Amino acid sequence: xxxxxxxxxxxxxxxxxxxxxxxxxxxxxxxxxxxxxxxxxxxxxxxxxxxxxxxxxxxxxxxxxxxxxxxxxxxxxxxxxxxxxxxxxxxxxxxxxxxxxxxxxxxxxxxxxxxxxxxxxxxxxxxxxxxxxxxxxxxx
Numbered sequence: 359x360x361x362x363x364x365x366x367x368x369x370x371x372x373x374x375x376x377x378x379x380x381x382x383x384x385x386x387x388x389x390x391x392x393x394x395x396x397x398x399x400x401x402x403x404x405x406x407x408x409x410x411x412x413x414x415x416x417x418x419x420x421x422x423x424x425x426x427x428x429x430x431x432x433x434x435x436x437x438x439x440x441x442x443x444x445x446x447x448x449x450x451x452x453x454x455x456x457x458x459x460x461x462x463x464x465x466x467x468x469x470x471x472x473x474x475x476x477x478x479x480x481x482x483x484x485x486x487x488x489x490x491x492x493x494x495x496x497x498x
Contacts, residue, residue: 368412371397372405376424379415381435384423391422432492442492448485454478 368376374395379386388406392399406422409415416425433440455478462471 368409369405371401372409375402375405376409376414376428377440379422380424380427381437381440385418385420387421442489444485444489444492448482448489451478451482451485455482 375391378391378395382390388399388402391397391406392402395402406415410417410422414424414426414428415422430440432443434443434446435441455475458471458474458478462475
């Protein structure tokens with residue numbers, strides 16, 4: 359996974375550290391990062407200095423904070439989770455599919471419900487597949 363910030367390519371470790379600080383809201387220590395990301399303190403320290411030199415984070419009194427938040431493009435941050443936007447669309451169409459299934463069970467099966475079931479199922483599947491593909495490629 360790569361993160362492109364101002365046309366500079368960061369390593370996987372730098373991306374993990376940046377996203378960790380971003381999702382924690384800042385004020386994290388080298389020890390916290392090393393423990394939670396299962397990295398050595400020297401690796402964390404080196405990568406923090408690199409991120410600091412590039413201007414993405416800064417050192418505060420209580421730890422490190424994000425200096426310039428980066429727009430994550432195809433992702434949204436929900437609490438401590440970084441979720442592909444396409445996953446939300448997949449969940450929407452899954453809801454339509456489930457609702458149509460329940461409504462069809464309670465009433466009668468018609469051709470228009472069959473079409474709704476097919477379209478919502480295919481749309482949900484495509485959005486889930488694209489979300490997985492996006493997650494595997496890179497964060498923008």
